[in-house]
């Protein structure tokens with residue numbers, strides 16, 4: 001399954017075009033049109049799902065269905081790469097390489113369509129919006145994108161892996177994300193007369209410090225947890241004690257029991273400190289993805305498939321999150337890291353991807369999809385024969 005020079009050149013130019021016109025999560029209207037027109041040109045049917053942005057399409061006639069997923073949104077970052085195709089949209093940048101993901105899935109779609117007659121099943125293409133807001137996966141799932149789908153394949157570009165390598169591991173790869181907002185309410189007053197009020201800033205400060213003891217004192221050192229308070233919002237001026245303070249931040253974990261324990265300790269600390277001085281506390285948990293957890297059998301099958309053209313490496317797990325995990329809550333899935341050998345990490349204003357890596361991403365989709373579909377076809381045939389014998 002070679003990627004022709006001609007197709008690759010087209011995919012690279014689409015990648016650069018999308019890169020120049022990045023769109024924020026949920027606003028990917030132009031990108032959606034670029035994807036649709038590429039698919040329409042190749043007569044790849046688009047499924048009539050109720051989505052404002054993003055595209056779900058399908059290749060193949062009958063048999064088991066597997067899905068290939070790419071995310072399409074950009075970030076509110078001002079690009080400073082000085083590339084010839086640098087972002088033309090002020091303050092918005094493809095700093096996570098979702099332009100690369102989108103282009104590679106288009107490339108794979110073109111080749112799979114050419115081979116449609118030989119496919120032993122159907123391949124659903126999911127161009128997912130709003131990954132950076134953790135909203136897109138849930139939106140496309142709710143719209144029905146996974147209906148009938150047995151397994152799903154995704155990946156993220158990885159700047160610190162060399163081009164030609166693919167990071168694959170079963171089990172946990174990326175962390176479960178919990179996002180919190182805490183509101184501490186006391187009584188505002190003059191800064192010179194604190195005894196006339198009830199100062200929420202002091203309480204908030206104690207909470208921030210105390211939350212750090214969850215990791216250092218309450219969870220086993222062998223388990224992975226991060227608790228980060230990243231925003232403190234309270235007060236307007238130097239001589240007024242405010243009525244309330246808002247804290248924002250995130251918790252990262254891999255195991256579900258540790259996640260629950262951490263959240264419980266978090267709630268205890270917040271409630272206890274505020275309660276001790278008669279202040280009110282409210283905790284809002286913002287829905288966020290669970291951990292990316294790769295299916296064991298699927299990982300082995302994909303390793304087998306991609307070893308033909310790439311070097312497989314054991315990737316380091318990361319405490320970053322990915323809303324691909326929402327698909328894996330529904331069906332078995334595999335999420336890989338594809339090396340792009342680039343100097344800056346995700347979300348950096350100098351972030352870039354090397355186009356030389358695109359061919360590996362396209363082949364990752366192609367080889368894994370066809371290999372897995374063959375396996376599924378074989379198992380469903382076996383299942384039918386066994387049923388017939390009973």
Ligand SMILES: [Zn+2]
Pocket residue numbers: 095096132346347
């Ligand atoms: Zn990102």
Ligand SMILES: [Zn+2]
Pocket residue numbers: 096097098131156
């Ligand atoms: Zn990303």
